[in-house]
Amino acid sequence: MSMPIQFSSLISGSFSPNHRLYYGKKPVSSFRCMASLSSDPEFNSKEFRKNLTRREDYNRQGFGRKKETLELISREYYSDVIKTLNENGNEYTWGSVTVKLAESYGLISGHVLPNKKFTKTPISSFRCMASLSMDPEFDTKKFRKDLTRRPNYNRQGFGHKQETLELISREYYSDVIKTLKANGNEYTWGDVTVKLAKSYGFCWGTERAIQLVYEAKDQFPDQKIWITNEIIHNPTFSKKVESLDIKYLPKNEESKKQYDVIEKGDVVMFPAHGVAVEEMMILSEKNVQIVDTTCPWVSKVWTTVEKHKSGQYTSIIHGNYEHQETIGTKSFAENYVVVRNMEDAMYVCDYILGRQLNESSSTKEAFLEKFKDKVSEGFDPDKYLVKVGIANQTTVLKGETEEIGKLVERTMMQKHGVENINNHFMSFNTICDATQERQDALEILLEDKLDVMLVVGGWNSDNTGRLQMISESKAPAYWVDSEERIGPGNRITYKLSHDELVEKESWLAEGPITIGVTAGASTPDKVIEDVLLKVFAIKNGKKLQHA
The missing domain is CATH 3.40.1010.20 (4-hydroxy-3-methylbut-2-enyl diphosphate reductase, catalytic domain)
Structure with missing residues (x-):
């Protein structure tokens, strides 16, 4: 005959240590009691767990010796063989034996050890950090917040904003664009009438990124400066970056970035389009200056x-x-x-x-x-x-x-x-407001009768590609990334919005023509001017003097 369980005491979802549970007159094992109790709909497991974590005999944060312990683990499980494999693309030959190591292997504890190894089996830091960032318990928001508070993290510049912006203004200044703006964004040179979109070209995010590049070069004149990708998608500025001796991180045969070239004291720049959190984590572990040009x-x-x-x-x-x-x-x-x-x-x-x-x-x-x-x-x-x-x-x-x-x-x-x-x-x-403003201004410009629509911007610029897509539906549209795409003679090489490259002869008709012009958010005024000067040269047989 079954008998109900009688509870001597139940306190806040846990058991009093001075009481026992009985089934009739016989004590019941705590495991059996707990199992029965946990299935009770009135049992508050959340409260029980909360109370348990507050007890003096409960530990989950360690005992203040984390650094020494992690160093001990790192030494204890270190492997020269694995290190050699990691340094050689996970493949190496010893005598007659070639070993190929899986890209992902071993145990990952979720704790980065001082020498970038993880418990049990060393593993490349990128793999470890990628796994960590995908962990649902990993807080990317907190990580990003903590990173921005580090003394080696920079995103506000180095106090030379005014001088740098003046330098940028001089370097990318255009008399042609100045003339257009002074005349309501429309002006005629010889047989060519140019209509410029009200909103075009450089956005403030691009200007900010370029500003940070120049300031970083001034601030760290003797350090190596690395960039993870193009700062902005514009070939003219990319050439400028190279002239400043700012280098891209090299890649191996599999097109994977080689972070091991970065040394203590180097400078690493994040591009305006940002970087993946895994890359942030890798670079945050290196003793380098980080200059973040990511657009807000x-x-x-x-x-x-x-x-x-x-x-x-x-x-x-x-x-x-x-x-x-x-x-x-x-x-x-x-x-x-x-x-x-x-x-x-x-x-x-x-x-x-x-x-x-x-x-x-x-x-x-x-x-x-x-x-x-x-x-x-x-x-x-x-x-x-x-x-x-x-x-x-x-x-x-x-x-x-x-x-x-x-x-x-x-x-x-x-x-x-x-x-x-x-x-x-x-x-x-x-x-992005700037993206939308350029698209809206282009729609208005395309309401006019245009013989040709010129879209200027990097061929890998997504926002410029969108401008080309809009233009193609309303006018003969030509997307060029620099003046080098025009000529020799009356020839143009341009890109369509779906990535096809086209070469066309006699693209400019004889007689007076009206050309609409817009440019992507990473395109300097000077690049637009250089393109238009090529157009003027074709139409008039020589470069016109600036008005």
Whole structure:
């Protein structure tokens, strides 16, 4: 005959040490009692755990000897063989034996040891830090905040802003652009009437990045200065950076950056498009000066995906998954899928609705194949598309991002009900103001009758590509990255918005013509002038004098 368990004492979800639990008259083992108690719906496991962690006999933070212990572990599990493999691309030959080591191997404790090794088996710091950053318990927001507070971190300049901006103004000054602005952004030279978009070229984020490059060179004249990627996407400025003896981090045969060339006291610059959190972590462990030129608008997107993560929302990122900015953004997300355009977004939404939108999607396997390399590791669309948030690359078309946002919002309403939308959808405006201003100004310019539309900017500049895309629908549009693309003679080599390179003869018609001009956010006035001078030379047989 069964008898109920009688409790002598139960205090705040834990047991009094002076009492025992009985089943009838027999004491019951604590394991059995705890098991029964934990399944009791009235048992407060959260309160129990909270009280346990406050007890004097409970320890989880160590005993004040972390540094010595980690050094001991590092020495105890150090391996010359593994070190040699790591230094030689994870492959090395000893005598007749060639060893190939897996890229990811061994145990990772989540603690960075002083010599960049992890417990049990040493492992390359990049692999360790990449794994750590993907850990759901790793707080990217806190890491970034702590990094910006370090004395070796710089993002505000070094007190030479005014002199540097004056230098930049002189270096990239243009008489042609000055004349256009003085005449309402329209002026005629010979047979050529030029109409300049009201908003074009350098944005304040670009100016800030260039300013920091010049200031860093003045501040650290004798140190080696490294950059992780192009500071801005403009070939003219990239040549200038090289002339300042600022070097790119070298890459191996697999195009992986070689961080071991960086030495104590060197300077490392983050580009305006930002870097991935894994790269931040690697560089933060080196004894170097960090100069961060990341545009604040890019940082704003990072903050957005961190909000998604804290609310357990999956980030749907509108952008180019191979673009430097999007690579950085997705590194701050826990779960994400990158959509390039409305077609991709429709596919995702159709999958969410079980093929009830346009039947473009199919199985989970097909989804994962389509978005291979565009989703977070271990992505399960059935699990991670229940709660979603929208973020975007700052340089994409505003209208397309807005349409994608509306589509996803409608999809979640249809799936979960209008009354539950806030529990399943989150959206913030992360379109860069400068990007939007340039797109809007171009739309207005294209309302005029134009014989030719010139788009000037780096061929790897995403925001310039968007300007070309807008232009192609309204006028004969030519995207060039420098004046070198024009000539010899009446010939031009230009790029289309879908990346095709085209060479065209006799691209400028005879007689008077009207040319519209815009430029990407990383394009100096001087580069625009050089392009226009080539146009004037073709049309008039010689370079015109500045008005």
